[in-house]
Amino acid sequence: MRPVIGITTYVEPATWGVWHDLATALVPHDYVAAVTGAGGRAVLLPPDDLDADVIGVLDGLVLSGGADLDPELYGAEPGPLTVTRPERDSAEVLLARAALEADLPVLGVCRGMQLLAVAAGGSLHQHLPDVLGHEGHRPAPAVYGRQEAIFAPGSRVAALMGDDRVVQCYHHQGVADAGSLRVTGLAEDGAVEAVEDPARSFVLGVQWHPEVVRDKRLFGALTAAASARKATDKTAHKAKSEAAGDPMG
Incomplete structure (x- = not known):
């Protein structure tokens, strides 16, 4: 079975058919296509700040991506x-912290x-x-900026990206302090382009948009880590069932 990959969604006004400007939980299809193309089963997660129990499935x-x-x-x-989008913030910080904990x-x-x-205790510009003195990371509405990233030797993102260091970005905010995460990628102007947590099985953040180009290196690494987790959980469940005397496992 494919690993189940949750994708957080935007909440924005949307119009289709005779319906206009309805508050809608949505996400660009690029994310779904990138997950599917890398072997995962995409499931959309609308904002929900009651709990983070969905982590268990x-x-x-x-x-x-989305608003500030x-x-x-x-x-x-x-x-x-x-x-900002407060309904996303409260739900996704809860979800991110639960995911890191698990x-x-x-x-x-x-x-x-x-x-x-x-979520890891950091802060943003x-x-x-105002910090860099230029608009190169978001040059014009709906126009991606092109940045050449510098990756930390030995980091996960360096291994995944190889010699391909040109990335497409669209943002006006950026990481000022990565908290407990490690900064592993910088643009030539010093803007943070990648963060990760080497102590965990797979935690990687990138400032650019790999979903737009269906980047199987990053999404493939995510689904590979998710598949490994799924296999480990299945083995643990079977062992627990056998220990309890359940013949069905």
């Missing part, structure tokens, strides 16, 4: 250009990388052009 998690995180999450006041394989994309950093 997932084999892996994609924290998707609420600066209150890292003890700051909102800047004039910060645009050592669930996680891939964070753009906002998802920033969420991982904040609310508007990178």
